[in-house]
Structure formats: C-alpha cells, structure tokens
Amino acid sequence: MKEKELRRSLSVLPIGTVMKLTDLSARQIRYYEQQGLVIPERNEGNRRMYSLNNVDSLLEIKDYLSEGINMAGIRQIYAQQKEEETAQKNRLQQSLTDKDVRRILHEELEAVSGLTDRSQDLDIHKKKL
DNA sequence: GTTCTTACA
DNA sequence: TGTAAGCA
Incomplete structure (x- = not known):
C-alpha cells in the first residue's frame, strides 16, 4: 500500500478546502506556515496547495494548541515529524518496525510535554493573590 | 469568485 | 487573530 501514501x-487542495476540513482560518493556516509548520506547495499561480498529510498535520497542530502547547513546542514536534519521515524512509533499509517508530515518536512527544504553556494559568493565580 | 501579500485596529 | 486593501 505504498501508493496510498503517495496519494496522501x-x-x-486549495486553502479554502483546507479551511473547511480543519476549521482553521486562512490567517491561522498561513501563520502556521510562517512558523515553519506545514509548508504547502505552490501551483503555477503561487497558490498554496495542500496534501491530505498537510491536513492531518494541521489537525494535529490544532490539538496541540488546544492542549496549551505553544508554537515553540509545536515547532519542535514538527522537527520531530521531519525526523519521523526520514525514519519511515529508512525503515525498509534498516530493520525498524512500525512499533519501534511509534515508540520513538511517543518518547519524543513526552519529551516536549514539559513545554506546555501555563503562563495564562499563572496569570490567573497572580490575580487571585 | 478565490487566494496572495502587506499592514493595521 | 481578524480584517481591509490592491493584485493576480
């Protein structure tokens, strides 16, 4: 099923479709691109064209954001995604199993879990004091 | 009609 | 982040 990944x-997908699929505004989608997350391709007319994988990434980013992780943290997760892609490509050459890759990803995610932005919570506490 | 960039409330 | 302006 390698063809399936190719299609993904x-x-x-033009940004308008991605907006509906992710429930994100064009502003947000473009901003995340500036932050180095989900860089779409450009067509002849300089229009952003996204893949299903890009949509998945945006959906993931949206989740992280709702969990209180800031852009810096997501940036690192993104860098890890890049590593994961590389890992996937080498999976055939090397003898890494899907399970190994998932384990590595999980460990990496836990590594950045400490980057959760609680500044707002702290501010709330300060106000109470 | 849709998207792009830039700039400002 | 939203929104407006001026292009393509």
Missing part, C-alpha cells in the same frame, strides 16, 4: 502526499 499529493498537494491538490
């Missing part, structure tokens, strides 16, 4: 990597 095809950038064929």
Whole structure:
C-alpha cells in the first residue's frame, strides 16, 4: 500500500478546502506556515496547495494548541515529524518496525510535554493573590 | 469568485 | 487573530 501514501502526499487542495476540513482560518493556516509548520506547495499561480498529510498535520497542530502547547513546542514536534519521515524512509533499509517508530515518536512527544504553556494559568493565580 | 501579500485596529 | 486593501 505504498501508493496510498503517495496519494496522501499529493498537494491538490486549495486553502479554502483546507479551511473547511480543519476549521482553521486562512490567517491561522498561513501563520502556521510562517512558523515553519506545514509548508504547502505552490501551483503555477503561487497558490498554496495542500496534501491530505498537510491536513492531518494541521489537525494535529490544532490539538496541540488546544492542549496549551505553544508554537515553540509545536515547532519542535514538527522537527520531530521531519525526523519521523526520514525514519519511515529508512525503515525498509534498516530493520525498524512500525512499533519501534511509534515508540520513538511517543518518547519524543513526552519529551516536549514539559513545554506546555501555563503562563495564562499563572496569570490567573497572580490575580487571585 | 478565490487566494496572495502587506499592514493595521 | 481578524480584517481591509490592491493584485493576480
């Protein structure tokens, strides 16, 4: 099923479709791109074209954001995603199993869990004091 | 009609 | 982040 991954990597969705699929504003989607997250391809007319994988990434980012993780933390997670992709490519050459890859990803996610932005909570506490 | 960039409330 | 302006 390698063809399936190929299709998911095809950038064929205009930002308007991605907006509906992710429930994010064009502003947010473009901003995340500036932050180095989910860089879409560009068509002949300089229009952003996203792949299903890109949509998944945006959905993931949205989750992290709702969990209180700031952009810096997501940036690191993104860098890890890059590593994961590389790992996937080498999976065939090397003898890494899907389980190994998942374990590594999980460990990496836990590593950044400490980056959760609680500044707002702290501010609330200060106000109470 | 849709998206792009830039800039400002 | 939202929104407006001026292009493509």
